[in-house]
Amino acid sequence: MPDRQPPDEGTLPALHAALTLQIDAGADEAIGEQSVNRLTLSAPTAEKFRQDRSTPESGTDLDARRESRPRNPIRLESTDATVSTAQEIARAAQSLEALEAAVRAFNGCPLKNTAMNTVFSDGAPEGPVMLIGEAPGAEEDKEGKPFVGASGQLLDKMLAAIGLNRREHAYITNIVFWRPPGNREPSASETAVCRPFLERHIELKKPSILVFLGGPSAKTMLNRTEGITRLRGRWFDFCTPTMAEMEAAPIPAMPLFHPAYLLRSSLKKRDAWRDLLAIKDKLDAHETHAPIAREVARMEA
Numbered sequence: 001m002p003d004r005q006p007p008d009e010g011t012l013p014a015l016h017a018a019l020t021l022q023i024d025a026g027a028d029e030a031i032g033e034q035s036v037n038r039l040t041l042s043a044p045t046a047e048k049f050r051q052d053r054s055t056p057e058s059g060t061d062l063d064a065r066r067e068s069r070p071r072n073p074i075r076l077e078s079t080d081a082t083v084s085t086a087q088e089i090a091r092a093a094q095s096l097e098a099l100e101a102a103v104r105a106f107n108g109c110p111l112k113n114t115a116m117n118t119v120f121s122d123g124a125p126e127g128p129v130m131l132i133g134e135a136p137g138a139e140e141d142k143e144g145k146p147f148v149g150a151s152g153q154l155l156d157k158m159l160a161a162i163g164l165n166r167r168e169h170a171y172i173t174n175i176v177f178w179r180p181p182g183n184r185e186p187s188a189s190e191t192a193v194c195r196p197f198l199e200r201h202i203e204l205k206k207p208s209i210l211v212f213l214g215g216p217s218a219k220t221m222l223n224r225t226e227g228i229t230r231l232r233g234r235w236f237d238f239c240t241p242t243m244a245e246m247e248a249a250p251i252p253a254m255p256l257f258h259p260a261y262l263l264r265s266s267l268k269k270r271d272a273w274r275d276l277l278a279i280k281d282k283l284d285a286h287e288t289h290a291p292i293a294r295e296v297a298r299m300e301a
């Protein structure tokens with residue numbers, strides 16, 4: 001490692017500004033001792049650099065955390081073709097475990113190229129509530145689990161306030177399985193290629209109630225254009241195309257403010273509390289009616 005002199009006082013503001021610029025652009029991890037201007041590398045050098053970067057330095061922390069990223073991501077001609085492939089793969093999955101393996105093996109979402117881990121789900125697969133967030137953040141990407149950062153902690157408190165927890169009642173996933181760089185909102189094509197897996201996820205999980213966390217999740221799942229302020233607190237009937245085809249009963253679904261938004265806007269917690277109570281009421285009613293529904297199903301069988 002070259003000897004380093006501490007920067008002199010005069011250059012500190014410029015260094016600080018350069019670092020801020022990178023953080024604003026989404027950089028959240030120092031991965032090299034020296035910066036590399038890839039735009040000035042000649043083609044063979046760039047190729048060598050890529051090879052060096054993709055050769056795992058065994059034993060490093062980064063390597064231990066990074067899942068097998070697609071070295072040669074499959075590039076299909078169009079989003080439509082990728083969506084069709086995703087539909088075929090997702091439909092073939094007959095269990096949550098098979099679906100998770102299929103998602104992990106799927107290379108059709110470009111977000112996988114920059115993420116460290118696939119974030120599939122967390123919580124109780126048998127629980128009555130399925131919560132769907134937007135996308136993994138930095139913490140989730142590192143751990144490979146949804147909602148483990150600050151917003152996850154608030155989410156756990158919100159669930160606890162109505163007597164729910166991840167161990168027994170709540171099952172959590174996101175509309176995309178990989179972290180978008182810089183925590184930007186997932187694009188329409190990224191959500192489109194993940195959607196077949198998400199729909200199959202819901203079909204296999206069979207929750208009693210769905211909760212969409214935040215605007216991007218609610219708008220994507222319900223195909224609506226209104227913002228979360230208009231959508232939250234309302235019940236919608238959710239059906240995947242396969243459920244509609246089979247005339248399966250729709251699943252009651254409620255959009256809720258995203259916990260990350262509530263961390264910034266405490267005043268909205270009052271609305272969120274009202275919505276949580278509505279979710280609790282719906283769950284209680286479901287539990288009360290479940291034995292009757294089971295008996296009707298038994299008699300009809």
Ligand code: URA
Pocket residue numbers: 133134135136137140145146147148149151152174213260
């Ligand atoms: N925000 C989300 O929407 N999902 C996560 O998994 C974490 C934060």
